[in-house]
Amino acid sequence: MIRAVIIDDEQHCIDRLSTLLHSTKDKEIQLAGTAQNVDDGIALINRIKPHLVFLDVQIADKTGFDVLRALPATTSRIIFTTAHDKYALQAFRFCALDYLLKPIDADELNAALSKFQEEKNEANISEQITELLKGIGNKPRKIGVPTLNGIVFIPVTDIIRCHADGNYTEIHLSDKKQMVVSKTLKEFELLLSDYNFFRVHNSDLVNLDFVKSYNKGKGGYLLLEDQSSVEVSSRRKEELLKKLGSM
Amino acid sequence: MRIMTLILLCIVSSVVLADEHQLDTLLSKANLYRVEDTTRASVLNELSIQLSNSDFDRGIAYADSSIALCTKINSDIKLATAYYAKARNLSSDGKDSLAIVNYQLSYNLNEKVGKELACGTMLQNMGISFYNLSFYKKATEMHTKALTVFKKLNNEKGISAALNSLGIVAMELSDYSHAMEYYFESLTLAKRNHDTATMANAYMNIGIVYKNLGDLNKAITYHNNALQIHKQQNNLIYIAKAYNNIANVYGEMKQSVKALEYYQKALEINKETDYEYGIASNYINMGIELRQLKRYSEAYQALQKAGDLFLKIEDKNNYGIALKTKASLLMAMPDSVRNQLGITASQHTPIINDLLAQASVIFKETGDYASLSDVNDDLYKMYEKKGDLKNALAHYKEYIAYRDCVLIDENKIEVEKLELKYEYATREQELKVLNIQKQSELQQEQLKRQYTMAGGVMLLMISGGFFLSYKKRRDAQQKSKEAELNAERVESELKALRLQMNPHFMFNSLNSITNFIDHHKPETASTYSVKFAKLMRMVLENSEHPEVSLADELHSVELYLTIESMRLHPKLTFEINSDPSLETDNIMIPSMILQPFVENSIIHGITPLRDTGHLKINCNKLDNMLHITIDDNGVGMPNSIQTNDNKKSMATKISKERIALFNERHQANAAIEYSSLSPGTRVTIKIPLNLQF
Numbered sequence: 001m002i003r004a005v006i007i008d009d010e011q012h013c014i015d016r017l018s019t020l021l022h023s024t025k026d027k028e029i030q031l032a033g034t035a036q037n038v039d040d041g042i043a044l045i046n047r048i049k050p051h052l053v054f055l056d057v058q059i060a061d062k063t064g065f066d067v068l069r070a071l072p073a074t075t076s077r078i079i080f081t082t083a084h085d086k087y088a089l090q091a092f093r094f095c096a097l098d099y100l101l102k103p104i105d106a107d108e109l110n111a112a113l114s115k116f117q118e119e120k121n122e123a124n125i126s127e128q129i130t131e132l133l134k135g136i137g138n139k140p141r142k143i144g145v146p147t148l149n150g151i152v153f154i155p156v157t158d159i160i161r162c163h164a165d166g167n168y169t170e171i172h173l174s175d176k177k178q179m180v181v182s183k184t185l186k187e188f189e190l191l192l193s194d195y196n197f198f199r200v201h202n203s204d205l206v207n208l209d210f211v212k213s214y215n216k217g218k219g220g221y222l223l224l225e226d227q228s229s230v231e232v233s234s235r236r237k238e239e240l241l242k243k244l245g246s247m
Numbered sequence: 248m249r250i251m252t253l254i255l256l257c258i259v260s261s262v263v264l265a266d267e268h269q270l271d272t273l274l275s276k277a278n279l280y281r282v283e284d285t286t287r288a289s290v291l292n293e294l295s296i297q298l299s300n301s302d303f304d305r306g307i308a309y310a311d312s313s314i315a316l317c318t319k320i321n322s323d324i325k326l327a328t329a330y331y332a333k334a335r336n337l338s339s340d341g342k343d344s345l346a347i348v349n350y351q352l353s354y355n356l357n358e359k360v361g362k363e364l365a366c367g368t369m370l371q372n373m374g375i376s377f378y379n380l381s382f383y384k385k386a387t388e389m390h391t392k393a394l395t396v397f398k399k400l401n402n403e404k405g406i407s408a409a410l411n412s413l414g415i416v417a418m419e420l421s422d423y424s425h426a427m428e429y430y431f432e433s434l435t436l437a438k439r440n441h442d443t444a445t446m447a448n449a450y451m452n453i454g455i456v457y458k459n460l461g462d463l464n465k466a467i468t469y470h471n472n473a474l475q476i477h478k479q480q481n482n483l484i485y486i487a488k489a490y491n492n493i494a495n496v497y498g499e500m501k502q503s504v505k506a507l508e509y510y511q512k513a514l515e516i517n518k519e520t521d522y523e524y525g526i527a528s529n530y531i532n533m534g535i536e537l538r539q540l541k542r543y544s545e546a547y548q549a550l551q552k553a554g555d556l557f558l559k560i561e562d563k564n565n566y567g568i569a570l571k572t573k574a575s576l577l578m579a580m581p582d583s584v585r586n587q588l589g590i591t592a593s594q595h596t597p598i599i600n601d602l603l604a605q606a607s608v609i610f611k612e613t614g615d616y617a618s619l620s621d622v623n624d625d626l627y628k629m630y631e632k633k634g635d636l637k638n639a640l641a642h643y644k645e646y647i648a649y650r651d652c653v654l655i656d657e658n659k660i661e662v663e664k665l666e667l668k669y670e671y672a673t674r675e676q677e678l679k680v681l682n683i684q685k686q687s688e689l690q691q692e693q694l695k696r697q698y699t700m701a702g703g704v705m706l707l708m709i710s711g712g713f714f715l716s717y718k719k720r721r722d723a724q725q726k727s728k729e730a731e732l733n734a735e736r737v738e739s740e741l742k743a744l745r746l747q748m749n750p751h752f753m754f755n756s757l758n759s760i761t762n763f764i765d766h767h768k769p770e771t772a773s774t775y776s777v778k779f780a781k782l783m784r785m786v787l788e789n790s791e792h793p794e795v796s797l798a799d800e801l802h803s804v805e806l807y808l809t810i811e812s813m814r815l816h817p818k819l820t821f822e823i824n825s826d827p828s829l830e831t832d833n834i835m836i837p838s839m840i841l842q843p844f845v846e847n848s849i850i851h852g853i854t855p856l857r858d859t860g861h862l863k864i865n866c867n868k869l870d871n872m873l874h875i876t877i878d879d880n881g882v883g884m885p886n887s888i889q890t891n892d893n894k895k896s897m898a899t900k901i902s903k904e905r906i907a908l909f910n911e912r913h914q915a916n917a918a919i920e921y922s923s924l925s926p927g928t929r930v931t932i933k934i935p936l937n938l939q940f
Contacts, residue, residue, distance in 0.1 A: 084784070101784070105777045186832075202833065202940035217344035217380065231342050233940040 002117075003032040003048060007041035007067060008056035008081065013102060017054060017081070020109050029113065038062040042070045050076050052116060054100075057082040065136050068129050075125055079112055088136075093191055095132045096144040096151050124151040143191065145171070145181045152179075156195050160210045160226050162188050164203040172226065174210070198243055200232045214244060273297060288317050288325040295332035299339050306336035327356035327365065334372065343376040350376065367396035367405055374412055378419070386416050407433040407445045414452055418459070426456050447476040447485065451492060458496050466496045487516040487525055494532065503536040510536065527556035531569055534576070543580040544587055550576060563871065564618075567609035570870075571622055574602040578629060599629065604916050605870040608935050611914065612871070620649035763814050775813055782806045786839065795838040796939070797866065797873070798831035804841050804864065811849055818859055819849065825866035834873060835937045837909055843899045844877050844919075844930045852881025852928055873934045880927040906932075913937070 004021065008014050014034050021031050032048050035041040038059050045053060045067070053076045055064040064080060080099040082088055092099045098112055124144075131142055131153055142153040154173065163170040164185035171179045189199050196208045200222060210225045219234035232240055273294045291313035298306030310333035317326035334349035354369035374389030390412045397405030414429035430453045437445035454469035474489035494509035510533045517525035530553035537546035554569035577585070577599050582592070590598060603622050610619040623646035630639035760779055764772050785803045789795050805823055812819040825831055845862065853860030863878040906917050913935065920931045 101780075103773075103777045103780050105781070106774075199940075215344055215348075221342075221345050221348075223348075229345055229348060231345060235938060235940055 002029045002052060003050040004029055004052040004054065005032055005041075005044055005048060005050045006034045006054045007036075007038075007044070007059065007064065008034075008054070009036050009059045010056075011036070013056065013081070016102075017104060017109075020104060020106055023106075024110060024113065028117075038066045038070075041067045045071060045074065045076060052076065053078050055080050057085055057088050065133060069133060072129070073126060074129070077116055077125065078129070079116075090191070091132055091135045091140060093187075094135055094140040094143050095128045096146055097128055097132060127151070127153060139194070145179065145183070147179065147181065154179075156192065157207075157209070159192070159197075159207055160224055161207060161228070161230065162192075162197075162205040164205075172228070174226070176226065198236075198240060200230055200236050200240055202233065204230045206230055208243060211244065214241070283316055283320060285320065285322050285325050288313050288320070288322060288329065291316065292325065292328045292332050295329070296335055299332070299335040303336040303339045307333060307340070310336060323356050323360050324362070327353045327360070327362070330356070331365075331369065331372075334376075338372070338376055338379070341379075343379045346376045347373050363396060364400055364402060364405070367393050367400065367402070367409075370396060371405065371409055371412065374409075374416075378412070378416055383416050383420055387413065390416065403436055403440050404442065404445070407436045407440075407442065407449075410436070411445065411448060411452065414456075418452070418456060421459075423456050423460055427453065430456065443476050443480060447473045447480075450476070451489065454492060454496070458492075458499060463496050463500050467493060470496065483516050483520050484522060484525070487513040487520070487522070490516070491525070491529065491532075498532065498536055501539070503539040506536045507533060507540075523556055523560050524562065527553045527560070527562070527565065527569075530556065531565070531572065534572060538576050538579065543576065543584040546576055547573070547580075547588060558870075563609050564613040564615050566871075567606040567613070567615070567618060570602045570606040570609070571618060571625070574599045574606070575625055577602070578625070596629070596633070600626075605872070608916065609871050612936075616649045616652040620646050620653060623649060771813065775810065778806060778810050778813075782810060789838040792838055794835040794937070796832050797825070797829070797834040797836055800836055800838065800841055801825065801831065801864075801866070803839070804845055807842055807845065808862065815849075815854070818856070819853055819862065820859060821862040821864070823864045826868060829866060829868055829873075830938075831866075833939050835939050836873065836934055837905055840902055840905065840932065840934075841875065841877070843902045844932070847899055848877055848879040848881065848928065848930065852879035852883070855882045868936060871936050873936050875932045875934075877930045877932075878924060878927060880924070883923055883926055884921065884928050909934075 006014050006017055008017075014036070018031050018034070021029055029052075032050055033044050035044045036059075041055075041059070044050075055067060055078055057064050057080055059067075068074070068078070078097060080088070080092055080097065081102055081104065082099060083102045089099065098115070100108055100112060128144060128151055131140065131144060134140070135142075140156075142155050143159075144151040144153050154171070158174045160172045160174055162185055163172065165180070167182065167184055169181050169183055169185050169188055171181060173179070185199075185203065185205055189197070189205050192205065192207075193199075197205050198208055199205050201219075206222060206224065212223045212225050214232075215221050215223065217232075219232040219237045221232055222230045222240075224230065273290060291309050295306045295309040295313065298309065310329050313329035314326065314333065317323075317329050330349045330353035334346040334353065337343070337349060338346035350369045350373045354366055354373075357363075357365040357369065370389050370393035374386045374393060377383075377386035377389060390409050394406060394409040394413065397403075397409055410429045410433035414426045414433065417423075417426035417429060430449050434446060434449035434453070437443075437449060450469045450473035454466045454473065457463070457466035457469060470489055470492045474486065474493070477485040477489055490509045490513035494506045494513065497503075497506035497509060500506075510529050514526060514529040514533070517529060530549045534546045534550035534553060537543075537549060550569055550573045554566060554573065557563075557566035557569055577590075577595070585592075585595060603626055607619055607622045610616070610622065623642045627639050627642035627646055630636070630642060760776060763775055782803065785799075785806065789799060789803060801823055808819075808821045808823075812821060841864075845864070848862055849860075853862065861880050863876075865874075865876045865878070867874055903919060906919060909915065910917050915935045917932075917934045920933070922929045922931070
């Protein structure tokens with residue numbers, strides 16, 4: 001039996017989610033309690049030790065992050081729920097934490113639940129939360145990428161380039177290591193474009209801090225500090241030059 | 248002329264078809280032999296080189312793993328070959344600047360380990376890559392260096408390859424006398440070594456030079472020599488090329504019947520070998536000759552076939568040329584033939600216009616300014632003949648603008664040519680000076696003066712050329728700045744229009760949702776509002792960007808239609824299809840351009856129906872334009888216009904304005920067209936294919 005709790009300041013949100021949990025096909029899940037403010041939420045988690053917490057981001061004048069700050073060693077899996085908070089969403093994506101958008105879609109809830117049941121790997125939860133709390137309010141410095149051994153956190157400044165390989169992405173790091181991650185290059189582009197990363201080609205996202213030189217040509221190519229060279233799409237050349245020029 | 252150039256390129260990078268059997272053997276070797284030593288490196292290198300003619304993506308991957316392996320086991324010799332293999336694949340992939348880097352790496356290593364022949368090969372290949380990038384001076388430099396290396400090693404095969412390449416570069420620069428010298432030297436050498444392949448190559452190239460020099464009879468003789476050799480070797484692809492070259496010369500001689508005969512021979516062989524590029528080139532040339540013979544309808548069919556094939560093999564520029572040639576054929580043909588082809592007098596101009604418009608979109612994309620200026624010249628003449636002076640002037644202006652672009656490019660090549668000629672002159676002069684040193688001092692002095700003067704004149708000419716091109720460049724820079732400012736203005740107008748659109752769209756949807764709650768069950772209402780929230784989120788995100796991918800746009804329309812079909816249940820069904828060849832993630836279109844038209848089709852076409860209506864969205868590529876059709880089987884246009892007299896949809900009006908602005912910004916010809924179906928209406932949105940990468 002999986003014990004779940006909901007922490008949300010608005011009653012109708014709790015009602016909606018519990019209705020959905022009751023009607024879900026998965027009878028393994030049991031709603032073990034709800035809380036409507038941060039303090040009650042912390043107490044609830046400490047008392048019940050739930051497997052799963054549905055945690056709202058904005059809880060009255062506090063946030064779901066305050067709940068996590070009080071529980072640094074928790075092993076509960078967290079699924080955030082929020083209506084619309086661009087910055088929070090970005091922070092969740094950086095830590096590879098799950099979230100559901102309100103109003104919650106039954107299909108998306110089921111998908112999140114089955115993902116939870118598939119990966120019972122708890123090893124990284126506290127690291128994920130630590131990184132999340134560091135990243136709130138300022139730019140996250142590390143990015144969490146899912147691997148076979150759980151989430152691994154890499155400093156963004158160690159990434160030289162990302163290369164698309166179908167639905168996978170190869171990450172090339174400054175220590176010459178490589179990782180293959182089952183995420184599309186587009187997802188990385190969305191996360192990293194604020195970090196001076198630039199998509200020079202359909203299949204390459206480059207950290208412009210590692211550019212050694214640009215060589216002219218139809219699109220030309222970039223020489224990077226790891227001695228690799230990356231072809232630039234002729235359609236991206238102009239924008240790239242603009243970016244390089246402003247550096 | 249363009250087709251001729253392409254044939255020349257084929258010679259430079261002579262076609263070697265990968266032997267499938269050999270490839271299989273290598274692959275199994277690579278799989279079996281996994282010990283990380285030089286043997287495995289050799290296998291990987293060989294595999295990569297084999298693949299460079301057929302599957303360069305894999306070729307690069309094998310080269311990369313060989314590079315990693317050789318670095319690990321510290322084998323400079325194999326590493327040099329691995330870089331070479333990578334370069335060959337990159338060059339096949341059209342990435343010549345990267346290829347040069349890898350050739351250079353290989354060269355450095357080969358130099359280090361003292362493999363001179365390999366050094367020569369790298370120089371020779373770098374020359375070819377520089378040629379492909381139109382850096383003729385660099386190309387000449389590399390081939391000359393390669394020639395020196397091959398001569399030192401007495402490697403005659405290398406010598407004749409280098410000479411041949413030098414000839415090709417000289418020919419590109421219209422320096423026929425040097426081209427001839429190189430080719431003849433290569434020919435003599437090849438004859439001595441019974442190297443028939445190089446002999447045939449030399450014969451063919453000499454033939455091409457004679458043709459360019461206007462000595463057409465000699466041209467035919469040399470092409471025939473090449474043909475005989477290829478026939479002996481039974482090398483079908485090259486036999487077809489020789490026929491094609493002979494036909495080209497007959498075409499130049501205005502002997503269209505003969506030309507046609509040879510094109511026909513080439514065509515038969517090309518069909519036999521299934522060489523589609525060759526077939527298409529044959530058809531386009533046959534079309535031109537048939538037109539000369541006033542066999543218009545046959546010409547039309549040949550051009551049609553050429554166009555279809557170029558489109559199939561995605562040779563954009565030649566496809567554009569086929570369209571352009573077809574348009575000018577239509578302009579030239581008498582009315583009776585035109586009627587036979589089923590084209591009425593009223594369709595005539597729109598068809599020509601359409602062909603030329605399509606062609607100019609293609610040429611803009613491929614950057615073929617020479618063809619663009621031709622197209623606009625045609626358009627301007629056509630409008631002038633019709634007395635439509637406004638359009639005539641517009642196209643005349645474009646014609647002039649593109650002609651100037653061509654001039655700028657030509658100037659660059661001119662300067663390059665002058666520099667090269669100057670170097671040739673200097674070298675020859677130096678030789679002379681050396682000889683004459685043995686003669687009297689007085690004579691020597693005189694010569695030096697002449698030499699200095701000659702140099703001075705050359706320098707003056709060069710700096711003149713530079714000045715000209717500098718001024719052109721400054722003008723071009725000013726122009727691009729103006730264009731940029733204009734683009735900014737259009738961008739802010741677009742933003743304003745998008746902002747107007749959001750509330751409109753939101754209130755329409757809110758109205759739907761209220762309507763829905765009034766009439767339906769609560770569970771459905773909840774599903775409905777979840778979907779609505781999703782749609783709102785997408786709309787908010789998409790409207791931040793002026794352009795979104797076709798995939799995203801279709802996704803949001805699908806969501807919209809799901810909501811509408813729930814609201815109107817069971818009166819609306821829908822389907823969305825897009826051609827599998829479309830890269831929907833890479834194609835960019837103005838954001839939220841479709842939704843207003845879909846909404847219109849539902850409100851004015853389908854809701855007045857008594858039965859279930861069906862809405863079908865189709866995306867495909869046609870002549871380099873993205874065509875999105877929205878079909879409904881509703882009440883059709885006239886009825887719906889009557890029932891809704893003057894209430895024009897604000898959103899569609901905005902969309903039309905956005906299309907107009909899009910055209911202004913991209914110099915494009917996007918359009919929205921309405922047509923009647925029985926029953927129903929079709930809206931077609933045509934947008935130039937705009938790729939993100």
